[in-house]
Amino acid sequence: MKKNSHITPNSDTKNYLRANQKQNFQSQRHNEQRELVYVAPDACILIDIEKMKTSRISKAVPEYMHSLNLLLRLSKARIGDRFANGSVVMMLMPATQEELSNYHGKYHEVIEKILNKHVLIAEIDEHYHSQFQQLENTLVKAYRDRGLFSPNQTMDAKLVAEASIFNIPVISRDNHIVGKENDKIGKIREVNESILGTYQHQAFPIKIKTFVSRVLKNNPSPAPDNFVYLSKNTQKTLKQMNNGKVKIGFHDYKNRV
């Protein structure tokens, strides 16, 4: 008797599988053609990727699993001491670094593998640390004053603030970060514009499905900014990923803080 002979895929499943195969092929083609796209995943996205790799995530959410799978395929991976393949750079913001590490700054073992393999740690240069922190604190306070995050959600506010400084989108599955209620995006836009200035294309928190879809469709992505706040090591890695072409902008926010 054949294994699983009692399972007969219905036409919905077949269509879904065909769509998946098409998107998997697209992701492969995409990686060969596109400029780099930067994204700041929150901790839960990374945990879910790890769950997916160890088959722990519930198959009751196939669409979400599919998005995670695509994100992984699209993301650059570390081979040796360099990042290769992929067109998406997952950058770990300082807030998420703090959540996933212990007091000594060492990452929890269960999440270390995915960080080592697929994620670039966004280290802040010591020289700019205080300036970056001041800017971040200003944003976090403003988000809270606009009712975007409760006091107990300050770590999420910090993540959004940090990603906003670099003008890269956050991806999350938490509604209080990516939900559209109460014109959240409009309020984040207003706060960011008042403190960071106006961008031609501003980055916002979005759902993973939306992010992956935009990447595959080659939609224009926000141009990252303020990478000069990053440590020399991080900047060097970014340049290597971009074949020496990464553009680093720097705006002086001293007057705004």
Next chain:
Amino acid sequence: MEELISQFKDLIDQDLQNMSKENQIEFYQKSINDLDVLMDNKNIDLDIYEQLLEVKKTLLSKIYILKE
């Protein structure tokens, strides 16, 4: 383990207003260190890790608010 997670979750709602700010920060930091000990276990179940992470995030948030 479920009981331990529940005890950590209770920390979030604990009323520490009779403590000074410094003592509150110290209390939350110690709790976070205890959480990290559990989260550092390489064999930890990812669902449990995620639950502990949510508690840690809230406690970190409380510390940042106290330090403002």
